[in-house]
Amino acid sequence: MNLNKENTRTIGLIQMVCSSKPEQNLQLAMASIREAAAKGAQIICLPELFLSQYFCQSENPQHFSLAEPIPGPTSQQMAELAKELEIVLIVPLFEKRTEGIYHNSAVVIDADGSIMGSYRKMHIPDDPCFYEKYYFTPGDMGFQSFSTRFGKVGVLICWDQWFPEAARLTALTGAQFLFYPTAIGFQECDRDDLPRQISAWETIQKSHAISNGVFLASVNRCGIEKDLTFWGRSFICDPFGQVLQQSMDSEPEIIIASCSLQEIESTRQNWPFLRDRRVDAYRHLDKILLDSNE
Numbered sequence: 073m074n075l076n077k078e079n080t081r082t083i084g085l086i087q088m089v090c091s092s093k094p095e096q097n098l099q100l101a102m103a104s105i106r107e108a109a110a111k112g113a114q115i116i117c118l119p120e121l122f123l124s125q126y127f128c129q130s131e132n133p134q135h136f137s138l139a140e141p142i143p144g145p146t147s148q149q150m151a152e153l154a155k156e157l158e159i160v161l162i163v164p165l166f167e168k169r170t171e172g173i174y175h176n177s178a179v180v181i182d183a184d185g186s187i188m189g190s191y192r193k194m195h196i197p198d199d200p201c202f203y204e205k206y207y208f209t210p211g212d213m214g215f216q217s218f219s220t221r222f223g224k225v226g227v228l229i230c231w232d233q234w235f236p237e238a239a240r241l242t243a244l245t246g247a248q249f250l251f252y253p254t255a256i257g258f259q260e261c262d263r264d265d266l267p268r269q270i271s272a273w274e275t276i277q278k279s280h281a282i283s284n285g286v287f288l289a290s291v292n293r294c295g296i297e298k299d300l301t302f303w304g305r306s307f308i309c310d311p312f313g314q315v316l317q318q319s320m321d322s323e324p325e326i327i328i329a330s331c332s333l334q335e336i337e338s339t340r341q342n343w344p345f346l347r348d349r350r351v352d353a354y355r356h357l358d359k360i361l362l363d364s365n366e
Contacts, residue, residue, distance in 0.1 A: 075314045078134055079333050081222050083249065083287070084113025086122075088308075089295035092140065094123045097145065102153055108326050109157040114183075114222040117162040119293040120230050120253040124166070129298050138167035142190050155185025162219045164253040167192070169209070171286040175193045176208045177227055179251055182243065183221040191216065192230040194238060202298055203258060204231075218249035223333065226286075227250040230254045233273070233290070244346075248282060248336055252290040257302035270303060278313035285311045285340040287331045294322055310336035311339035 086104045090097050101118055108116050115280030121127075123146065125134040132166060138144060146165055154161045160183050167177040167190070176193035183199050197206045202207030215228040215238060232238045256273060258266055270272035281288035287310055294304035294320060308329040316329035 076251065080330050081249075081333060082112045082114045082328060082330050083289050083308055084108035084111070084116040084326060084328045085306045085308065085319070086116065086118050086306055087290055087291060087294055087319045087323075087327070088119060088122065088271055090119070090122055090125050090293050092125050092299070097123050104324075104326055105153060105159070105161065105256050106157065108181065108328060109159050111326070111328050112330075113328050114164070115158065115160040115225060115249065117289060117291050118164055119254055119291050120164045120255040121166055122164060122253075122293070124239070125297045126255045126257075126293070126300060126302075128204045129201045129300060135207065136168075137336050138176050139166040141169075142179055143187055146268075147181070147187060150179070151181050151185045151187060154181045154183060154346040156344070159181045160222050160223075160225065162251050164229065166207075168234045175205055175211060176204065177211075178225060178227045178229060178251075180218040180220065180225055182218075188218040188220060189213075191227040191229070193232060195231045195235055197231045203328060208320070215241040215245065215278050216226065217242060217245040219246075223248045226250050230256060233277055233280075236280065236283065243284035243286055248286060248333060249331070250284070250286050250288045252277065252288070253290045254306075255302065256288055256292055257300040259295075259299055260301075260355060268304070268338050270305060274305070274307070278309055278315075281309050281311055282343075283312045283345055285336055285343065285346065287311065287336070288351055289329075294319075294324065294349055312360070 161181040164178040167175040179190045180188040188248035194211040198205040217224045289308045291306040295304045304321040317327040320324040
């Protein structure tokens with residue numbers, strides 16, 4: 073396929089193994105960002121909570137010390153890097169909003185180093201080894217997109233992946249790209265079911281790209297941390313759900329893909345899902361759900 077360079081954007085995802093040392097993770101992430109930028113990436117995304125190992129496997133108040141404000145030390149360093157390299161960065165962080173209120177967040181930094189804003193994870197899981205409700209207050213900033221130098225970027229985080237409403241509402245704000253920073257893995261007791269889990273995870277995200285006519289990028293961590301093995305498999309797909317690039321499951325990797333913005337328009341013309349929505353029939357969705365539980 074011939075890509076018009078003026079209408080093409082290049083995405084980079086940093087799949088990484090996260091250590092227990094935040095400064096080491098930060099330096100690794102920054103070095104990987106430089107490498108991705110040198111390969112042409114214009115919009116680069118890091119995995120969920122990349123500064124630490126995934127601490128939500130247990131409920132431990134000591135882990136709150138990992139949180140920081142936004143803007144804060146990490147977002148400021150990343151802003152300087154974005155300005156230097158003239159790239160857009162999506163930086164997931166454990167945010168301390170105020171005393172006793174914490175969020176699982178992601179900062180969007182434009183290519184001039186300005187912080188465009190942040191997204192706070194809306195759907196918070198509470199499952200074995202994923203005790204996020206202990207740490208994170210649900211997001212209160214709604215679903216949004218950010219107009220950056222290289223396009224309109226929408227961000228959702230991990231568990232948000234499973235909710236079509238989140239993808240649709242973000243796409244309706246004008247997002248051309250949906251990014252999903254992620255920390256998803258499995259316990260050893262689930263190993264036999266792993267192929268089905270991975271297939272479902274990939275399928276639901278590809279469906280968001282298709283139903284909304286957008287490019288989608290999901291970036292996971294990899295490696296073993298305590299009771300979880302993170303399965304990697306970061307990928308970028310087009311508005312048809314076709315995978316443009318995908319990482320392996322167990323190794324750190326930088327994946328890069330070029331995305332023609334014209335594909336968004338042409339896909340939506342041929343598959344006009346947004347045109348044919350019956351918004352009038354969806355107005356009472358919340359009431360229908362309540363009635364079904366009575």
